Amino acid sequence: MEAEYVTARLAAIKSRLVSPQELMKVLEVGDLKPALELIESSVYAREMEEIIRRGGLRPTPALMERVINEGLARLKRRFAELVIDMDSTVGRALVMRWELEELKSAIRYLMRDGFSQDRRFSFTPMVVEPKNIPAWGGYKTATELITLMKKAGHPLAPGLDAALFAKNPLDAELGLERYFFTKYLRSLSYLPWQIGEYYRDQLDMANVNNAMLARVASVGPMELREFYIDGGGLIRREDFETLAFGQGDTPHKVIKERLGAKPRRGSENSATLFYMELRRAFYVKYRRHSLKEPVGPWGLIFFMEELSANASNLHLALSFGLSHTPMGDAAEHFIRAWQ
16 A cells, blocks of 8 residues: 555544634633534544444533544544555554553453443454454453453563553553563664654653652652653653752753753643653644655654544533633643644
């Protein structure tokens, strides 16, 4: 499959993503009607139609959240199909980060007896044959899922430890992240330099997030060492410790010096806000690169970031709109390249 064809298919999807102007409308009105109309005319329309057709359900905030989640999962799978068909090695490497996050979410859900609740999402691996892993619902526990992943030869399976997930989920997830960055990516024989830079950024974001979480939780120096992933990123171990323990605007100085980003003052008091600031900075970076290279790795990378950001922004618009949060306060949380 030619890169130009893939680019054209992705452009068609992007044309139906929710625009910044539409997001602002949801915030302004503050009720379900404009949000429902927006979703029904967007790239998520298929999920809305299917859910209503299956049960004739009345739209609620929870239902629309589910529509967005299921629509995003479908679009991710479509992207995976296109890029893996175009270039198997590059495509699998690109979507593996998505796969990692979906897998962590699925295991968390199963460990909390998710099947006794309403289903919030479905997990369908993007990089192995679907027939090798039963459909969502074909396994009921995290241990069953991990066992199936190992039998199917999933690339992330060596990083999964069922016993550790049962005993200490935080350490197990960190171990999976460490396996991804230090073993899986390094095992690939070839990746374009753009993808190498993208994953270096992702590693830095993971380390920054871990450091800021430790900062807010007042984790001690000895325990902190377990949270750092030494995978060759720009955030070094000493930077990691400075982020966790540095006073005043020290975290801002580290991020500016190492990553060239400028988080807003005050965001250091919240690991979530600080992470969002960094994610926004990289989003702008990838957008700039994609404008120069629309057909190629940067174009693919920005599509991934834009797709995820669009769903995240729509979730936020629904939540802030219904809670009547002032537009100025709400807009600060969006992942955007617009003012």
